[in-house]
Amino acid sequence: MKPNTSAFVAFALLELFAIATVINISFCKGASCIESEREALLKLKHDLRDPSNRLASWIGNNGDCCKWDGVMCSNFTGHVLELNLQWSNLVGKINPSLLELKHLIHLDLSGNDFQGIQIPKYLASLVNLRYLNLFEANFTGMIPHQLGNLSNLQYLDLGGDYFELQADTVSWLSGLFFLEHLGMSFVNLSKASDSLLVINSLPSLKELMLPFCELHHFPPLSSANFSSLTTLDLSRNQFQGQIPSRLGNLTSLKYLDITSNQFNSAVPGWLSKLNDLEFLSLQSNRLQGNISSLGLENLTSIQSLSLDSNYELGGKIPTSFGRFCKLTFFSMGFTNLSQDVSEILGIFSGCVAYELESLSLRGCQMLYRDPFSISYVGRKISQRTLNFSNSPKIIFLERYLIVG
Numbered sequence: 001m002k003p004n005t006s007a008f009v010a011f012a013l014l015e016l017f018a019i020a021t022v023i024n025i026s027f028c029k030g031a032s033c034i035e036s037e038r039e040a041l042l043k044l045k046h047d048l049r050d051p052s053n054r055l056a057s058w059i060g061n062n063g064d065c066c067k068w069d070g071v072m073c074s075n076f077t078g079h080v081l082e083l084n085l086q087w088s089n090l091v092g093k094i095n096p097s098l099l100e101l102k103h104l105i106h107l108d109l110s111g112n113d114f115q116g117i118q119i120p121k122y123l124a125s126l127v128n129l130r131y132l133n134l135f136e137a138n139f140t141g142m143i144p145h146q147l148g149n150l151s152n153l154q155y156l157d158l159g160g161d162y163f164e165l166q167a168d169t170v171s172w173l174s175g176l177f178f179l180e181h182l183g184m185s186f187v188n189l190s191k192a193s194d195s196l197l198v199i200n201s202l203p204s205l206k207e208l209m210l211p212f213c214e215l216h217h218f219p220p221l222s223s224a225n226f227s228s229l230t231t232l233d234l235s236r237n238q239f240q241g242q243i244p245s246r247l248g249n250l251t252s253l254k255y256l257d258i259t260s261n262q263f264n265s266a267v268p269g270w271l272s273k274l275n276d277l278e279f280l281s282l283q284s285n286r287l288q289g290n291i292s293s294l295g296l297e298n299l300t301s302i303q304s305l306s307l308d309s310n311y312e313l314g315g316k317i318p319t320s321f322g323r324f325c326k327l328t329f330f331s332m333g334f335t336n337l338s339q340d341v342s343e344i345l346g347i348f349s350g351c352v353a354y355e356l357e358s359l360s361l362r363g364c365q366m367l368y369r370d371p372f373s374i375s376y377v378g379r380k381i382s383q384r385t386l387n388f389s390n391s392p393k394i395i396f397l398e399r400y401l402i403v404g
């Protein structure tokens with residue numbers, strides 16, 4: 001053997017041994033934590049007040065930090081992969097030593113109190129993150145564009161506190177090719193609405209939560225790229241005019257909430273294309289016209305349907321609603337519904353009667369009834385819980401509430 005061959009063999013043996021050791025450790029004992037990462041976690045703890053003792057297990061200079069509460073490591077390498085510190089009542093700053101956790105893929109700091117600091121730009125260096133949740137964590141100010149560098153993100157939630165966060169643009173989202181969930185509730189997006197066009201370039205998006213975002217213009221969703229969208233919450237913004245018919249092309253939607261806007265069109269029939277809807281709320285808008293023209297009759301998966309507080313929405317509940325066999329919640333209070341109560345109860349006596357828990361028609365002035373003709377056989381709303389107010393025209397039906 002030539003010297004360098006034998007050196008090679010020796011080296012190879014050494015490496016084999018090293019691999020065997022690692023394998024032995026990982027399979028028989030589980031890897032213990034990396035020292036630098038343990039120190040980083042201790043620094044993180046040092047900058048946080050912890051009145052609930054959530055971090056009580058984070059102690060010791062030799063301890064296995066992989067066993068600490070909220071910490072999850074790789075069984076093979078020992079690197080910290082997850083930090084789950086949500087709703088832990090932690091108060092204080094985020095120590096930049098967090099960056100030492102270079103292998104982090106999941107960071108949940110939601111529900112803590114970071115005392116009005118800005119979202120740290122340096123979080124953008126944690127490039128392996130797939131999950132980042134900062135919901136309701138008392139961050140303020142501008143959302144840093146740098147977050148657009150977290151190109152592996154699948155889940156991003158920055159929402160939560162009362163208009164404390166804002167964004168002048170969201171075009172930086174364009175780098176988040178794998179994003180499936182985007183939550184920005186209560187983020188003031190009034191200056192960013194044009195840049196919401198970027199949402200069209202997120203091919204994996206399934207859940208888009210933009211309630212309370214001070215939006216006036218409807219995001220120009222191009223349906224072509226939205227075959228995967230299942231959840232859309234645009235409630236509590238300031239949209240006006242016609243509900244955009246392009247929503248009718250988001251045919252995978254299961255959840256659609258446009259509560260509390262100022263949509264004031266006659267209701268178009270495009271909802272009929274969203275046959276997978278389980279939750280639909282059009283509540284508190286200014287929709288006009290006839291409930292029959294909403295095209296709801298084929299929504300056989302629907303579980304919750306809210307049409308309340310559209311004062312100019314009238315007509316009669318169609319008999320087809322009796323086929324909503326999964327419906328548990330229906331409300332159409334404070335509308336111009338014009339129908340006989342026994343007819344309504346007749347409709348809700350179909351298969352829907354097995355699941356229905358709440359039927360609210362409070363404040364409908366145009367309901368007619370013959371109090372002696374009422375009988376109802378819903379399984380979950382008992383006869384006893386049907387009660388009608390003294391005012392002959394005002395009715396409130398609910399499972400537990402009885403209004404006199």
Ligand SMILES: *[C@@H]1O[C@H](CO)[C@@H](O)[C@H](O)[C@H]1NC(C)=O
Pocket residue numbers: 020021024025028029
């Ligand atoms: C493998 O693990 C066993 C039990 O944990 C231990 O006794 C043994 O020394 C380990 N071998 C090596 C090569 O690390």
Ligand SMILES: *[C@@H]1O[C@H](CO)[C@@H](O)[C@H](O)[C@H]1NC(C)=O
Pocket residue numbers: 073074075
């Ligand atoms: C590591 O092993 C533990 C215990 O066997 C297991 O509960 C955990 O899910 C594993 N973690 C990973 C990332 O595979």
Ligand SMILES: *[C@@H]1O[C@H](CO)[C@@H](O)[C@H](O)[C@H]1NC(C)=O
Pocket residue numbers: 113114115116138
């Ligand atoms: C957020 O932080 C500010 C500044 O420390 C504080 O005054 C406020 O009470 C905090 N808000 C919440 C909801 O914790």
Ligand SMILES: *[C@@H]1O[C@H](CO)[C@@H](O)[C@H](O)[C@H]1NC(C)=O
Pocket residue numbers: 124145146147148149
């Ligand atoms: C993203 O990271 C690259 C380097 O990897 C850097 O040059 C660029 O400025 C970063 N962009 C943002 C928005 O932080």
Ligand SMILES: *[C@@H]1O[C@H](CO)[C@@H](O)[C@H](O)[C@H]1NC(C)=O
Pocket residue numbers: 163166188189190191214
């Ligand atoms: C949202 O931002 C706009 C523009 O910066 C501002 O005029 C408006 O008052 C903000 N809204 C809230 C509720 O803070």
Ligand SMILES: *[C@@H]1O[C@H](CO)[C@@H](O)[C@H](O)[C@H]1NC(C)=O
Pocket residue numbers: 200201202203222224225
């Ligand atoms: C759809 O997404 C692709 C990227 O996946 C983008 O190039 C294209 O412009 C988008 N189409 C529209 C209509 O926005």
Ligand SMILES: *[C@@H]1O[C@H](CO)[C@@H](O)[C@H](O)[C@H]1NC(C)=O
Pocket residue numbers: 222223224245246249
């Ligand atoms: C919606 O889909 C129809 C065909 O199903 C198409 O003609 C129309 O252009 C689409 N609308 C939008 C806004 O993409």
Ligand SMILES: *[C@@H]1O[C@H](CO)[C@@H](O)[C@H](O)[C@H]1NC(C)=O
Pocket residue numbers: 272273295296297298
């Ligand atoms: C509901 O479905 C039936 C049968 O598939 C169909 O004929 C009808 O046009 C649909 N109604 C609406 C409003 O789409």
Ligand SMILES: *[C@@H]1O[C@H](CO)[C@@H](O)[C@H](O)[C@H]1NC(C)=O
Pocket residue numbers: 311312313314315336338
């Ligand atoms: C309510 O409906 C009746 C017809 O049933 C109509 O005459 C009346 O104008 C409607 N009221 C409103 C506020 O739309």
Ligand SMILES: *[C@@H]1O[C@H](CO)[C@@H](O)[C@H](O)[C@H]1NC(C)=O
Pocket residue numbers: 290291292293314315316
């Ligand atoms: C509502 O539409 C239905 C079906 O098209 C029709 O029979 C009914 O007369 C309409 N009601 C009103 C108040 O326009």
Ligand SMILES: *[C@@H]1O[C@H](CO)[C@@H](O)[C@H](O)[C@H]1NC(C)=O
Pocket residue numbers: 384387388402403404
């Ligand atoms: C209906 O509600 C009123 C007021 O809550 C109550 O006085 C009355 O007894 C109730 N009637 C029935 C039949 O439960």
